[in-house]
Amino acid sequence: MKMKKMILIAAMILAAVGALSAQGRIAFRADAAVGFSTGDYKMESIGDLTGKSIVGYRISGGLDIPIGYGLYVNPSLAFHSKGMKTNLEGVALGTWGLNSSLKVKTHYIEIPVHLGYRLSLLNLVSVAVQAGPYFSYAIKGDGTVVRKDGQETTFDIYKDGLKEMINAKRFDVGLGAAAMVGYSNFYLLIGADFGLINTVKDIKPETKNLEATLKNTSFHVGLGIRL
Known part of the structure; x- marks a missing residue:
């Protein structure tokens, strides 16, 4: 069902491209960037958990469709890879014990x-500056728990969940913004x-007294080409 939504969104974008193409020359753009992501992770009775950023990637291709007066769509x-790393200080996760660290890395379309x-x-x-919404679907997500004794356990956050306690959603919606400085086509x-x-x-x-929230936050820096 979530993938059907993504396909519908893509079809609507293609229809809009056709409607706007008469406004001027459409340019193709592609870029690759290094990403730094962290999650806004909260757990009831514990509060905000200190998150550390993890390094990832962002590869993108798109169109610049002029609509007049310097504006474009x-x-x-x-x-795009996203994720977070946090120390679960004071939190016991079953056989993992107290004060484990958790790292989550997801890969989105x-x-x-x-x-x-x-x-x-x-x-x-x-x-150039630009901003707007994004719609994404996770195709893969891995979690790694590291105990105080150094033992690691890796799991699929969408299939296995966190110790069969917390499962993750694949679909995400948010707001993005970017700024670009160009020279020639780069x-x-x-x-x-x-x-x-x-x-x-x-x-x-079994964890009904525990409520958790996690929202993605990421930053990226890269180079691109516009033709």
Whole structure:
């Protein structure tokens, strides 16, 4: 069902591209970036857990569709890794014991749709800013718990969940923003994504007194080409 939503969104974007193509020349854009992500992770009775960023990737391709006066629409398709690392201080996770650390890394197919403004100087140097929503679906997600004694346990966060207590959602929606400085056909990219929904799916009955929330937050820096 979630994948059907992603396909529907992609079809709507293609229809919009056809409607806007008469406004001017459509440019193709592709970029690759290093990502730094962390989650806003909260657990009832414990509060905000201190999160550390993890390094990942973001690869994207899309279109710049001009709509006049320097404005453009940028629909794109991205492959994006996100996640977080946190110390579960004071939390006992079954046989893992107290004070374990948890690392989660997810891999998303993402569809951002941004509205942007580009200022060109002498047709050689350009500055652009853009922002808008994104819709994403996780194709893979791994969790790793490290105990105080150094023992590691890895699990699939979507199939296995966290010690069969907390399962994760694959679908995510959020807001993204980016700024670009270009020279000729190349540009430097700085961007960020902020998840709006709780990606914790459910909590099993044996942990009914525990409520957890996790929202994705990520930043990326990279290089791209615009043709």
